Amino acid sequence: xxxKLFLFLQVVLVAALALSACGPAATPTPTPVPPTATPVPPTATPVPPTATPxxxxxxxxxxxxxxxGLGNEITLPKxxxxxxxxxxxITESLFAIGAGKQVVARDDNSKYPPEAAxxxxxxxxxxxxxxxxxxxxxPDLVVVAAITSPDDVKKMQDAGLTVFWQANPKxxxxxxxxxxxxxxxxxxxxxxxxLIAQLQExxxxxxxxxxxxxxxxxxxxxxxxxxxxxxWTSGPGTFVSRTIQLAKGRNVGDVLDKPWAQISTEELxxxxxxxILLADAPYGVTPEAVAARAxxxxxxxxxxxKVYPFDPNLLSxxxxxxxxxxxxxxxxxxxxxxxAQPLVNHLEQNLVGAVCKP
Amino acid sequence: MKTRWGRAFWLSAGxxxxxxxxxxxVGAVPVPLPVxxxxxxxxxxxxAVPASLPAYYHTIVFDLRLPHTVLMLLxxxxxxxxxxxxxxxxxxxxxxxxxxxIASGAGLGAVLMLAxxxxxxxxxxxxxxxxxxxxxxxxxxxxxxxxxVEGRLPTTTLILAGxxxxxxxxxxTSFLMLESEGTLQRAITYLMGGAPLSGWQPVxxxxxxxxxxxxxxxxxxxxxxxxxxxxEQAQHLGLNARRAKAxxxxxxxxxxxxxxxxxxxxxxxxxxxPHVVRLLWGEDYRREVPLSLLGGATALLLADLLARTLLxxxxxxxxxxxxxxxxxxxxxxxxRARPTAT
Numbered sequence: 191x192x193x194k195l196f197l198f199l200q201v202v203l204v205a206a207l208a209l210s211a212c213g214p215a216a217t218p219t220p221t222p223v224p225p226t227a228t229p230v231p232p233t234a235t236p237v238p239p240t241a242t243p244x245x246x247x248x249x250x251x252x253x254x255x256x257x258x259g260l261g262n263e264i265t266l267p268k269x270x271x272x273x274x275x276x277x278x279x280i281t282e283s284l285f286a287i288g289a290g291k292q293v294v295a296r297d298d299n300s301k302y303p304p305e306a307a308x309x310x311x312x313x314x315x316x317x318x319x320x321x322x323x324x325x326x327x328x329p330d331l332v333v334v335a336a337i338t339s340p341d342d343v344k345k346m347q348d349a350g351l352t353v354f355w356q357a358n359p360k361x362x363x364x365x366x367x368x369x370x371x372x373x374x375x376x377x378x379x380x381x382x383x384x385l386i387a388q389l390q391e392x393x394x395x396x397x398x399x400x401x402x403x404x405x406x407x408x409x410x411x412x413x414x415x416x417x418x419x420x421x422w423t424s425g426p427g428t429f430v431s432r433t434i435q436l437a438k439g440r441n442v443g444d445v446l447d448k449p450w451a452q453i454s455t456e457e458l459x460x461x462x463x464x465x466i467l468l469a470d471a472p473y474g475v476t477p478e479a480v481a482a483r484a485x486x487x488x489x490x491x492x493x494x495x496k497v498y499p500f501d502p503n504l505l506s507x508x509x510x511x512x513x514x515x516x517x518x519x520x521x522x523x524x525x526x527x528x529x530a531q532p533l534v535n536h537l538e539q540n541l542v543g544a545v546c547k548p
Numbered sequence: 549m550k551t552r553w554g555r556a557f558w559l560s561a562g563x564x565x566x567x568x569x570x571x572x573x574v575g576a577v578p579v580p581l582p583v584x585x586x587x588x589x590x591x592x593x594x595x596a597v598p599a600s601l602p603a604y605y606h607t608i609v610f611d612l613r614l615p616h617t618v619l620m621l622l623x624x625x626x627x628x629x630x631x632x633x634x635x636x637x638x639x640x641x642x643x644x645x646x647x648x649x650i651a652s653g654a655g656l657g658a659v660l661m662l663a664x665x666x667x668x669x670x671x672x673x674x675x676x677x678x679x680x681x682x683x684x685x686x687x688x689x690x691x692x693x694x695x696x697v698e699g700r701l702p703t704t705t706l707i708l709a710g711x712x713x714x715x716x717x718x719x720x721t722s723f724l725m726l727e728s729e730g731t732l733q734r735a736i737t738y739l740m741g742g743a744p745l746s747g748w749q750p751v752x753x754x755x756x757x758x759x760x761x762x763x764x765x766x767x768x769x770x771x772x773x774x775x776x777x778x779x780e781q782a783q784h785l786g787l788n789a790r791r792a793k794a795x796x797x798x799x800x801x802x803x804x805x806x807x808x809x810x811x812x813x814x815x816x817x818x819x820x821x822p823h824v825v826r827l828l829w830g831e832d833y834r835r836e837v838p839l840s841l842l843g844g845a846t847a848l849l850l851a852d853l854l855a856r857t858l859l860x861x862x863x864x865x866x867x868x869x870x871x872x873x874x875x876x877x878x879x880x881x882x883x884r885a886r887p888t889a890t
Contacts, residue, residue: 416734417734417737418746419612419616419744419746420863452862454575454576454577454863455612455746456575456576456577456608456612456613457576457577459577459604459607459608459612460577460604460608462604483746483747484611484612484615484746484747484748484749485607485608485611485612485746485747488603488604488607488611
């Protein structure tokens with residue numbers, strides 16, 4: 191080997207070593223505070239386990255300590271100011287409690303309210319976690335829902351982020367707890383309390399109006415019928431199922447054994463629902479198309495013309511709009527009770543308009 | 549000789565009737581046999597259904613199960629007879645109806661139709677099978693065109709062209725599936741043979757093409773026998789070999805294309821059934837094609853039955869069941885064939 195080449199290689203080697211020393215600063219341990227750690231007393235200086243640089247305020251505020259749905263204990267020195275929300279329910283809830291200004295980025299699917307849609311998106315979650323885009327936002331808190339796996343949560347924690355995981359609510363009380371947790375993390379406890387009180391009032395109003403109602407129509411909630419011989423529906427234990435029951439109805443899917451399952455058309459024909467709600471209406475399914483399916487034209491709901499489009503976001507996004515979902519269901523299942531009531535006016539008119547003819 | 553063929557037909561027909569009966573009896577909702585018998589009798593004799601019977605039984609049997617059974621019957625028959633024809637034309641026991649890229653072409657057509665965001669209801673429920681059918685037919689036409697050598701249609705060139713175009717179509721299909729996240733599930737079930745359409749409409753749509761294709765195949769028995777001697781010999785025996793091959797393949801391709809379009813891509817029926825027929829009753833294509841027709845229908849009906857009952861209430865794609873049973877059988881055939889090298 192020539193002397194020049196050898197010298198060149200030496201220079202390259204030294205340069206490589208030098209550059210590797212200028213790598214990114216070693217991130218402090220990203221592991222969350224172990225559950226055995228005692229909560230910091232209010233007057234002591236807060237111990238920040240978060241890696242992202244938060245400007246340390248001179249008067250030491252009370253740190254926020256909360257345990258998330260995965261059992262991780264999250265500690266924030268002060269209410270989060272740069273939040274990345276990775277689920278439509280999280281985004282909606284944050285805006286609903288007045289913390290919209292503290293959200294800096296969202297995921298692709300979070301499009302409600304319109305102010306949220308204006309925020310930058312870090313990408314879609316269906317393929318793989320867009321970690322780089324999330325880190326680039328320099329969040330002090332990432333809030334995720336059940337759609338994000340514990341593996342992905344670990345990935346984010348390893349990258350030095352503080353992650354708060356919320357389980358999907360199974361009932362309204364779970365929803366209120368989730369809203370409360372978000373309120374504590376963002377410092378909007380008062381507004382959340384007001385919101386929760388309003389939601390509870392609305393739920394109670396529906397229950398009161400239905401107190402004397404006796405008939406419970408059988409409802410088929412269609413999620414996806416691309417294969418019309420085996421449509422997908424919500425099974426027992428899902429929010430859809432519980433809300434239908436709360437609205438004094440019966441869910442066809444309750445005979446199945448999984449929360450999200452297919453039902454054969456044979457079983458559907460046998461159960462003969464009184465009403466079919468098309469949660470796949472946004473994908474172009476119409477009541478006329480349903481009537482054209484083999485065997486479906488004999489179902490009572492089709493023969494009575496009680497096949498209605500529905501907005502799946504009202505019952506599938508586990509946020510404050512679930513209460514609107516309950517109200518809409520109540521109107522559609524019992525138009526004689528609810529069409530005259532004022533609550534009809536703030537519901538989606540293209541849905542309730544189908545049952546409440548003037 | 550005559551009685552042997554007679555026995556073969558009666559046996560095959562009997563098995564088929566049994567399979568049809570089982571297929572109509574089994575389903576998600578148990579229909580008691582007496583009820584089934586009364587319904588079928590009422591349907592056949594034109595009498596009214598007894599009012600005491602719950603209405604849903606009628607809907608289930610006549611609007612759901614019967615059309616599904618007929619669809620599987622037609623599909624299996626199509627795959628069986630065209631499998632026999634392909635094996636005859638290519639004189640190769642490994643040939644199956646998908647040799648010339650029909651499956652890949654149908655898959656591409658189907659996924660293309662699923663991937664484009666067309667207005668809802670456009671083309672209705674038949675849009676998918678029509679697209680699959682067009683894809684299959686175009687692919688085979690392309691393969692024919694590419695395989696022409698000096699006015700002749702050499703077998704090797706046909707196979708090579710089929711493999712090449714088939715691979716291209718598969719690659720495009722995979723790409724389309726990756727790009728359209730939402731339609732992935734439906735496309736996958738189609739490619740596994742798990743997306744049969746329901747109701748009488750698809751059966752009626754399929755019937756004309758099926759009849760034309762099957763007629764062509766059933767009449768090709770003698771020509772296939774002559775082709776077994778080799779193309780040159782066949783020519784000397786007075787058969788226009790090139791034209792016969794083209795026509796037989798056209799009929800077989802048409803039949804397969806229409807089968808695949810409406811039921812998804814179901815493998816191994818076209819490969820295994822002709823083998824079984826040959827093992828049992830020898831290699832006379834005048835009998836092998838119709839017996840494979842009956843055998844294919846029976847085999848697919850039984851596979852469909854298994855698909856519906858193995859993991860009840862879940863329904864497996866039929867293509868998975870045929871592969872599960874067909875592949876070991878195929879391996880066994882291979883082992884048997886090895887000592888007697890062709």
